[in-house]
Amino acid sequence: MTQAKPSKSARKREQLDLQELGEKLIALTDAELDAMSLQENLLTAVRGAAQMKSHGALRRQKQLIGKLMRHADAAPIRKGLEAIGTSERQSKQAFLSAERWRDRLIDGGVGELDAFETQTCHQDKELRSLLRELAITVNDRTEKSLRRQIFRHVHSILAG
Numbered sequence: 168m169t170q171a172k173p174s175k176s177a178r179k180r181e182q183l184d185l186q187e188l189g190e191k192l193i194a195l196t197d198a199e200l201d202a203m204s205l206q207e208n209l210l211t212a213v214r215g216a217a218q219m220k221s222h223g224a225l226r227r228q229k230q231l232i233g234k235l236m237r238h239a240d241a242a243p244i245r246k247g248l249e250a251i252g253t254s255e256r257q258s259k260q261a262f263l264s265a266e267r268w269r270d271r272l273i274d275g276g277v278g279e280l281d282a283f284e285t286q287t288c289h290q291d292k293e294l295r296s297l298l299r300e301l302a303i304t305v306n307d308r309t310e311k312s313l314r315r316q317i318f319r320h321v322h323s324i325l326a327g
Contacts, residue, residue: 186233188241191248193217193232203247209235265322272298272317287324294320 173181192200192213200210212235216228236244271279272294280298284290297320301313 182233182237185236185241186229188244188248189213189232189236190229192244193229195251199247199251203244205244206235206239209239261326262322265318265325268321268325269314269318272321273301273314276302283321289324291320291324294324 189209192203192205192209193216195203195213197214200213205213209232212228212232216225216232219225219228268283272283275282276298280295283294294317297313297317301310301317304310304313
């Protein structure tokens, strides 16, 4: 039995899928690209596309990337992009969690600080001091500064 050749539409969909996958590489940093261990010509094309400003030139470069992707193994690239996406989601989640805790700590005071310390299993005298200082401040500028410091402190504990 001979296997049926894929239709022209199926081949076109596959090529467009590979081009979209290659276009996602353009947004990555140099360190992330290096970790992907791409073929040298594909890596050069992706880095070149990241530098382009002209719409037409960028469109042609994306087509070239799509053509080069046909000869590359797409599975490790997909896996690498998925891993990067997962770390970005975790980073965003930690940021949002730090914002929520900052607001809870500022609004709730010592009771919320105890809950935060219980959840994170981390007792911190500096955070307690910042919250006390925020409670007695009257200057708007100082209050904003203390809120930022509390956020950074909470974020470092949660990311930690």
